[in-house]
Every structure is written in C-alpha cells, then in structure tokens.
Amino acid sequence: xxxxxxxxxxxxxxxxxxxxxxxxxxxxxxxxxxxxxxxxxxxxxxxxxxxxxxxxxxxxxxxxxxxxxxxxxxxxxxxxxxxxxxxxxxxxxxxxxxxxxxxxxxxxxxxxxxxxxxxxxxxxxxxxxxxxxxxxxxxxxxxxxxxxxxxxxxxxxxxxxxxxxxxxxxxxxxxxxxxxxxxxxxxxxxxxxxxxxxxxxxxxxxxxxxxxxxxxxxxxxxxxxxxxxxxxxxxxxxxxxxxxxxxxxxxxxxxxxxxxxxxxxxxxxxxxxxxxxxxxxxxxxxxxxxxxxxxxxxxxxxxxxxxxxxxxxxxxxxxxxxxxxxxxxxxxxxxxxxxxxxxxxxxxxxxxxxxxxxxxxxxxxxxxxxxxxxxxxxxxxxxxxxxxxxxxxxxxxxxxxxxxxxxxxxxxxxxxxxxxxxxxxxxxxxxxxxxxxxxxxxxxxxxxxxxxxxxxxxxxxxxxxxxxxxxxxxx
Numbered sequence: 001x002x003x004x005x006x007x008x009x010x011x012x013x014x015x016x017x018x019x020x021x022x023x024x025x026x027x028x029x030x031x032x033x034x035x036x037x038x039x040x041x042x043x044x045x046x047x048x049x050x051x052x053x054x055x056x057x058x059x060x061x062x063x064x065x066x067x068x069x070x071x072x073x074x075x076x077x078x079x080x081x082x083x084x085x086x087x088x089x090x091x092x093x094x095x096x097x098x099x100x101x102x103x104x105x106x107x108x109x110x111x112x113x114x115x116x117x118x119x120x121x122x123x124x125x126x127x128x129x130x131x132x133x134x135x136x137x138x139x140x141x142x143x144x145x146x147x148x149x150x151x152x153x154x155x156x157x158x159x160x161x162x163x164x165x166x167x168x169x170x171x172x173x174x175x176x177x178x179x180x181x182x183x184x185x186x187x188x189x190x191x192x193x194x195x196x197x198x199x200x201x202x203x204x205x206x207x208x209x210x211x212x213x214x215x216x217x218x219x220x221x222x223x224x225x226x227x228x229x230x231x232x233x234x235x236x237x238x239x240x241x242x243x244x245x246x247x248x249x250x251x252x253x254x255x256x257x258x259x260x261x262x263x264x265x266x267x268x269x270x271x272x273x274x275x276x277x278x279x280x281x282x283x284x285x286x287x288x289x290x291x292x293x294x295x296x297x298x299x300x301x302x303x304x305x306x307x308x309x310x311x312x313x314x315x316x317x318x319x320x321x322x323x324x325x326x327x328x329x330x331x332x333x334x335x336x337x338x339x340x341x342x343x344x345x346x347x348x349x350x351x352x353x354x355x356x357x358x359x360x361x362x363x364x365x366x367x368x369x370x371x372x373x374x375x376x377x378x379x380x381x382x383x384x385x386x387x388x389x390x391x392x393x394x395x396x397x398x399x400x401x402x403x404x405x406x407x408x409x410x411x412x413x414x415x416x417x418x419x420x421x422x423x424x425x426x427x428x429x430x431x432x433x434x435x436x437x438x439x440x441x442x443x444x445x446x447x448x449x450x451x452x453x454x455x456x457x458x459x460x461x462x463x464x465x466x467x468x469x470x471x472x473x474x475x
Contacts, residue, residue: 005327005328005329006056006057006058006061006062006065006324006327006328006329007056007057007058008055008056008057008328009055009056009057010055012328012329012330014052014055015052015324015325015328015330016325016330017048017051017052017055018045018048018049018051018052018321018324018325019048019321019325019375020048021044021047021048021051021052022041022044022045022048022317022318022321023364023365024044025040025041025043025044025045025047025048026041026044026364026365026366026368026371027364027366028044029041029044030365030366030367030368030414030417034417034421037310038310038311038313038314039309039310039313039314041310041314041317041368041371042310042313042314042316042317043313044317045313045314045316045317045318045320045321046313046317046320048317048321049066049317049320049321049324052321052324053066061327062324062327064327065323065324065326065327065328066320066321066323066324066327067320067323068323068326068327069319069320069321069322069323069324069326069327070316070319070320070323072319072323073194074184074185074187074194074319074377074378075315075316075319077184077194078180078181078184078185078315079312079315079316081180081184081197081263081264082177082180082308082311082312082315083304083305083308083312084263084264084267085131085175085176085177085180085263085267085308086304086305086307086308087267087271087300087301087304087305088130088131088175088253088267088270088271088274088304089130089131089132089135089175089304089307090300090301090303090304090307091246091270091271091274091275091278091300091304092126092129092130092246092250092274093130093135093139093300094278094283094284094288094300094303095243095246095274095278095283095284096243096283097125097126097129097243097244097246097247098122098123098126098139098140098143098144098243099143099240099243100240100241100242100243100244100246101118101122101125101126101144101244102143102144102147103240103241103244104122104241104244105118105122107241112151112152112153112227112228113223113224113227114220114223114224115148115151115153115158115223115227116148116153116154116157116158116161116219116220116222116223116226116227117161117216117219117220117223119140119144119148119158119161119162119165120161120162120164120165120215120216120219121165121216122144122165123136123140123144123161123162123165123166123169124165124168124169124212125169125247126139126140126165126169127165127166127167127168127169127170127173128168128169128172128173128250128254129169129173129246129247129250130169130173130175131169131170131173131174131175131176131177131179132170132176132177133166133167133169133170133176133178133415134166134414134415134418136165136166136169136170137162137163137166137415137418137419137422138418138422140162140165140166141159141162141419141422141423142422144158144162145158145159145162145422145423145426146426149426149428149429150428152227152228153223153226153227153228154222154223154226154227154228155423155426155429155430155432156226156432156436156437156440157219157222157223157226157440158223159419159422159423159432159437159440160219160437160439160440160441160442161219161223161440162419163408163415163416163419163437163440163441164215164219164440164441164442164443164444165443166415167403167407167408167415167441167443167444168208168211168212168215168443170403171204171208171399171400171403171447172201172204172205172208172209172212173201173254174197174198174201174254174257174258174263174266175253175257175263175266175267177311177370178369178370178373178399178402178403179197179200179201179204179399180197180263181315181370181373181374181377182200182373182377182395182396182398182399182402183195183196183197183200183391183395184197185373185374185377185378185380185381185395185398186200186377186380186381186384186391186392186394186395186398187381187385187391188391188464189385189464190464190465190466194391195391195392195394195395196261196262196263197257197261197263198257198258198259198260198261198262198263198266199261199392200391200392200395200396200399201257201258202258203392203393203396203460203462204392204395204396204399204400206459206460207396207400207447207450207451207454207460208400208447210450211443211446211447211450212443214442214446214450215442215443215446218442218446219442222440242281242282242283243283245277245281245283246274246277246278246283248273248277249269249270249273249274249276249277250270250274252269252270252273253266253267253269253270253273253274254266256269256270275289284300287299288300289301290302311370314370314371314374315374318371318374318375319374321375322374322375322378326378331378331379331382334379335379335382335383338353338357338379338383344383344386344387346387347387347388347389347458347461347463348455348456348458350383350384350386350387350389351384351389351393351397351455351461352455353383354376354380354383354384354394354397354398354401355397355398355401355451355452355455357376357379357380358372358373358376358380358398358401358402358406359401359402359404359405359406360406361375361376361402362401362402362406362407363406363409363412366412366413366414367406367407367408367409367412367413367414367415367416368414369399369402369403369406369407372402372406373398373399373402376398376402377398380394380397380398381394384397385464388463388464389461389462389463389464390462390463390464391464392462393460393461393462393463396460397451397454397455400447400448400450400451401448401451403444403447404444404445404447404448404451405444405445405448407444408438408441408444408445409438410433410434410435410437410438411434413434415441416434416437416438416441417434419432419434419437419441420432420433420434420437423437
C-alpha cells in the first residue's frame with residue numbers, strides 16, 4: 001500500500017467495528033423498527049465512525065483516512081448527481097403523473113383482468129421518471145392499489161405488480177440513486193474517470209427490458225386468472241390527462257442522457273422542459289417551482305434538494321467507513337483474497353464473485369441496495385478491472401444482482417416490509433404479508449435469472465479497450 005496502515009487497539013479486527021455497527025443500525029431501523037429513513041441510516045454510519053475512532057492508535061490518522069474516502073472522486077460525483085436528480089424527482093411528483101394513468105385506464109375502458117399488467121407498466125414509467133423506488137411505492141399504492149381493490153383486482157398480484165414496477169424503474173432510470181451509485185463506483189482505467197450513467201443504462205437496458213417483458217406476461221396471466229370482476233373497470237377517482245404530458249420532457253431527458261452520456265446535461269434539459277410543460281399545462285405555478293410558504297422555502301427545486309439530504313448523508317458516512325477500511329488495508333486484503341481464489345481466474349468467475357458478493361451485502365443491509373452497492377462497489381471495481389471487464393459491465397452485474405433476489409428476501413427486505421405496510425388499512429382486503437408478497441414480486445426474481453444466464457453465457461460481456469471503448473474480446 002502507498003499510504004500508512006492504520007493501527008487499532010485490539011488488532012486489525014477492530015477496523016471492522018465501524019461497518020459492523022453500521023450494519024447493526026441498518027438491521028434495527030429497517031427490519032426491527034421498520035423505520036424507513038435514510039437519515040437514520042446516515043446517523044448510524046457517523047456514530048459507527050465515531051466509535052471506531054476510539055480504538056484507533058492514531059486518532060488523527062483515522063480521520064484523515066475517513067476524510068480521504070469521503071473526498072474521493074466517486075463519492076463527490078455521487079453526491080453532486082444525487083442533488084441534481086433530486087430536483088427532477090420532485091418535479092415529477094409535484095405534477096401528479098400517477099393520476100394521469102388512472103385517467104388513461106378510464107378512457108380506454110380497461111377490463112379489470114388487464115388492470116394488474118396495466119399497473120405494472122404505468123408504475124414502471126413513474127418509477128423511471130422519478131428515479132425513486134421507495135418514493136414511487138408511497139405514491140402508487142394509495143392511488144393504484146386502492147383503485148384496484150375497488151374494481152375487483154386480486155390484492156396479492158396487484159401489490160406485487162407495484163413493487164416489481166418500482167424496482168424495475170429504479171433499475172433502469174438514469175436518475176435513480178442505485179444507477180448513480182453503481183455507475184460512479186466503477187472507474188475507467190484507460191482514462192481515469194468514473195463510468196458515465198448514460199452508457200451504463202444503455203448497456204443495462206437489454207437485461208432489464210427482457211426481465212420486464214417476462215414479468216409483464218406473468219402479471220397479464222395472473223391478473224386475468226385472479227380478477228374477481230372481469231367487466232370494464234369503473235374508477236371513482238377524479239383524474240385528468242394533463243399529468244401525462246410530463247412524460248414528454250422525461251422521455252427527452254432519458255434520450256439525452258443515453259445519447260450524450262452526460263447526466264448533468266440531461267437533468268438540465270429535463271428541468272427546463274419539465275418546468276415549462278408544467279407551467280403551460282397549469283400543473284405548476286411559479287411558486288411551485290421556487291417560493292416561500294409561511295416563512296419557509298417551498299417549491300420542487302427546494303424539496304428536491306432537501307429530500308436528498310438523508311441519502312447524501314448516507315453516502316458520505318459509508319464512504320468514510322470505506323476510507324477507514326482502505327486505510328487499514330482491509331479493502332486490499334479482501335480484493336487480494338478474492339483475486340487469488342479460483343473464481344477470479346476468469347472474467348466469468350469474477351462476475352460470479354461480484355454477483356455473490358453484492359447479493360450477500362444486500363442481504364446484510366436488509367435489501368437496501370444503495371447502501372450495499374456503496375459498500376461493495378469499490379471491491380467490484382478492483383475485481384473487475386483486474387480481468388479487464390468494462391466499467392459498464394461491472395456496474396450492471398453489480399446493480400442487477402443487488403436489485404434482484406437479494407432485495408426481496410421476506411424476512412429482511414425493506415421493499416417487502418414497506419409493501420406490507422402500504423397494503424394495510426383497506427376494508428375490502430387484508431394486509432399482505434412479506435411472504436405473500438415475495439412470489440408476486442416477480443421482476444427482481446426474473447432479473448436474477450436473466451443475470452445468471454448473462455454471466456454464464458457471456459451475453460453482454462464487454463472489456464475495456466485502450467481508449468475506454470467496450471470490446472467483446474479481452475484486451
């Protein structure tokens with residue numbers, strides 16, 4: 001190592017104290033207390049750092065390594081991008097896109113049997129537009145789940161469709177925190193830069209869309225066979241087509257992100273076109289963009305930034321913990337151990353190791369895949385780079401396994417706990433348990449199978465060329 005190795009009272013094992021304490025805090029908040037708050041997780045991370053510092057032989061060096069981890073290019077890039085995309089997410093939420101889809105269902109005279117697959121597709125678009133799986137769930141369940149129960153759709157498949165769609169949108173959206181984290185944690189060796197979000201998403205689409213098509217077929221079959229009423233659905237919710245117009249600036253933003261591979265340009269285009277569209281359609285007023293209400297700041301620009309503060313704090317705390325582990329030589333030891341094993345001798349073996357490693361980390365973090373990828377990302381970066389895997393491929397193997405089966409294990413999954421919570425309180429259907437939701441949350445299960453096949457067959461595998469290009473053959 002080029003940097004001084006941190007020494008701990010009690011031996012090198014004490015370097016694991018901060019991540020272990022952080023892991024315990026994640027488990028307590030998400031699994032035991034069912035308090036789904038990123039700020040609480042960030043608090044756990046910072047407290048873990050403070051406790052770990054007590055056992056460092058050189059207190060000053062401990063914090064120097066923690067700050068080195070926080071100030072790294074990957075950490076800074078993630079923080080800046082999260083603040084930018086937070087404003088886009090808040091814009092879409094402020095314009096009520098979900099009610100536009102309810103209007104669409106009414107206008108086409110949707111048959112109740114087709115409602116479940118319709119919800120899967122509609123919520124997928126909403127999740128992709130907002131870039132927030134959990135935020136989408138809290139928006140979609142009160143609208144789509146409540147309406148579905150009223151028209152006779154089966155509650156289990158309907159809840160599974162919403163959960164699956166939220167994860168699909170998160171998996172594919174250029175502005176989601178998981179996409180940003182998976183991309184920014186992987187670096188080009190040829191040009192010393194982090195992987196661009198647009199390129200990663202463009203290469204990921206083949207896996208996500210295949211899993212999405214299979215999932216849609218599943219929800220179509222299940223919806224038709226379980227609907228209690230097969231007639232035309234009659235919705236009581238007042239809805240308007242105007243919010244659907246917001247999908248136009250979102251689509252343009254996604255196209256710009258994939259073509260330019262510049263997330264900042266894409267967000268700028270999205271914010272400008274989205275604001276103009278909202279104002280022109282009456283979905284937004286100038287005060288909804290930025291203003292003051294009762295002496296406090298308001299507007300989607302403000303709420304977008306403030307809403308990301310908890311996630312940004314989590315990123316900072318996790319990168320601080322990673323800095324300590326790297327300073328103590330732990331990260332290098334883990335990578336060396338993995339690379340000397342039998343799996344690391346081939347690109348396929350490295351991808352299997354990345355898949356297993358990030359899945360295990362996601363399980364430990366209660367399905368919180370953003371935290372798991374923050375933790376495992378540097379390891380995946382080192383492992384993949386040693387066999388020449390392209391940053392896009394490394395990011396996508398990690399992201400798809402993190403959002404796969406490991407994120408929906410019934411006894412640990414934050415997604416399923418939230419889903420179970422949001423299905424309670426309805427008189428015409430009992431609350432769904434996490435075990436009942438698991439087999440219906442089909443997208444992450446199918447995505448895992450797709451990625452296993454992609455790893456075993458080499459489908460989509462690319463290697464980094466001398467100029468950062470993606471080649472099918474190893475350089």
